[in-house]
Each structure stands twice: as C-alpha cells, then as structure tokens.
Amino acid sequence: MEIQSNDERAFRQVYEQVFPILMRVVYHVTNNQDLAEEICQEAFIRFFDKGMEFATLNDAKYWLIRVSKNLAINQVKRKSREMNMVEKLKKYPTTGANHSDGSQVLMEKETRKLVQEAIDQLPEKFRLVIVMKEYTDMDYKQIAQVLHISESNVKVRVYRARKMLESILSQE
C-alpha cells in the first residue's frame, strides 16, 4: 500500500500508528516530554509538507524515526538542559514529601525515573539503539535500517548498552 505523506487520510493512518512510537523514542532519548512533543510535531510537519511517497507504512515509520532522532540529538543539548533545569526546580519541593509515602505507584515511578536517568548517562549511539530495542517493537534488522548501520553492530550496541545500564543501576 503506497503512502502519500500529504494526503490527509494516509497521514492520519500513519500518525495514529507512529506517533506513540515516535513519542516514546524521542522521550527516552531526551528525557523531556515537552521537548519530545515538539520534536514529534516538527517531524510530522516535515513529513506532511514534503509530500513524499512511501512504499509501505514501515518505510514512513523509519523515515519519521530517523528525522525525529536527528532532531532530538540536535536539540537535546541546547533545549533539554534548560527545560530539565526548570522541571527539576518545579519538582524539587515535592520530592521530599513523596519519599515518606511508600505506595506501589510511587515505587514504580521512582524505578522508572532511575532507569531513565541511567539511560541518560549512556553515550548517544548506545542510547539510541537500546531505546529503540526496549521501547518499540523493532527488531535488530529494522533498527539497523533506521540507523543505517549493520545488524551485527546493533547486536553489539544492545549488549553493551545493557551492560552499562546494569552497572549504573546496580550502583543506585
């Protein structure tokens, strides 16, 4: 099924399926939901405005992930630093109070936060691969296609990223 990116119907179909994947990839790479939303919107604007043709929905998905991944990397250094600072300042007064409440939800939130902070510490090339492996349904071959690297390279990066994460998480 061919996909014309500026056709409203085709766009809606791609958007519905790909937006959550894109949002997850960008969020876990940037650790900033607002920035992730902005980047996803920008990626879809480019997708629509360029009026491209894709042979399959997967091709459109790979294109969108590639574009948003590049946007994320380019902007993360500039914007995320400022916005994270603001978010940290906002959250600071409530953090102490939350620790006294040991509910399951908060424990899960805390674990999620720790994992995400560990991912943040990974070098970019490992971060991208592990995020795509853990938070999308893509296999090694598909990740390799998106990142234009070999499948064996994906395999090695997944292994090394997990090794680093294991080490970071065991310290906490």
Place this chain on the structure above:
Amino acid sequence: MCVDDELLNTYLDGELQEPWRTQVQEHLGYCNACRQRLEQLRALHQKIADAVLPDSEIDARQDRVLQYFEKTRFSPSNKNKKMHIFRKKIQVRLVPALITSAAAFVVVFIGAFVFFGNNSQQGQEILPGVASQIDSAHIRQVTEVQQPSLDMFSLEQIVQHLDAMGYAVKLEVKAVTPLE
C-alpha cells in the same frame, strides 16, 4: 564452555540464528550458572522495558498535535470539499428550476403575441421597438414629458432651497406624538 553475555542477550531478544540457538538452548538445559545469568538479563530487560512512557502520558499530546494539523494542514481541503458538495447540491436543485422558469417565460411570451398580436397599440406597449409605422401619430417629443417636479429633488435639497429663499421650515412626521 559457558555462553557469553553477548550471545545470551541475542538469545533473549529472540535474534539468535540457528545452529547457535539450539546449542545455547541445550547448554542452558544443564548449566545453572548460565540459566541464572539469563534470568538476570531478563530481569534487567524487564526493568528497562517497564520504564516505558505510558499511553496515558502520550494520548493528550497525540490529540494536541493532531489538532494542530487539523487547524493548519487539513482544514483548507476540508472546506473545499464541503464547498464542493454544497455547490453540487445547488446545481442539482437549480437546473430543473431554471428549465421550468425558462419554459414558463417562453409560454408567456408567445401567449402575449397570440392574445394581443392584432392590437397594434397593445403590441406596441409590449414591444415598443417593433412599431410598424413611422408617422406623426407615433412620434412624440420626449423632452416635453420630463416636467420638473418635486420628486426630482431630495427633501434636503427642497429644505435648503426654501431656507435660501428665506422661509423658516419646520418638519414633522405624521402620526408621531412627541413624548411628554
């Protein structure tokens, strides 16, 4: 010899090809250490995967961005589509109406000739341009007809004129009683 972490990770992801896959499976069948390591890696994978951004955090953002596209990208074509349907309906409704009124006009036009065709004066009233004879009875001086009358001037002009002539004019509207 035991299975290394790289191979175990690939096995865990279901990406290990044959014959290595079967070999690893066989090894795991009798090696406790490797089985334990695989479970550790599985738990780590699960812990990372559980940190996924939940749908509840995505839904509102997905709707908001879609609204942006509905406002900035989709709306012009939608309006055109609606306009198109609207025009189509008008066209469909108007065509029979136009045919009917055109037919009615033709009937009235021909009917006028049939009924008043012999009476030259009435015919002249209906069709002033097709007078058959040109003689003194049919020609009249048009300029004489246009006698100046008060209708040719606006109320303002009349009042101004009377004012210039030195009259004090007071205007009142009929049947309107001023409030006490």
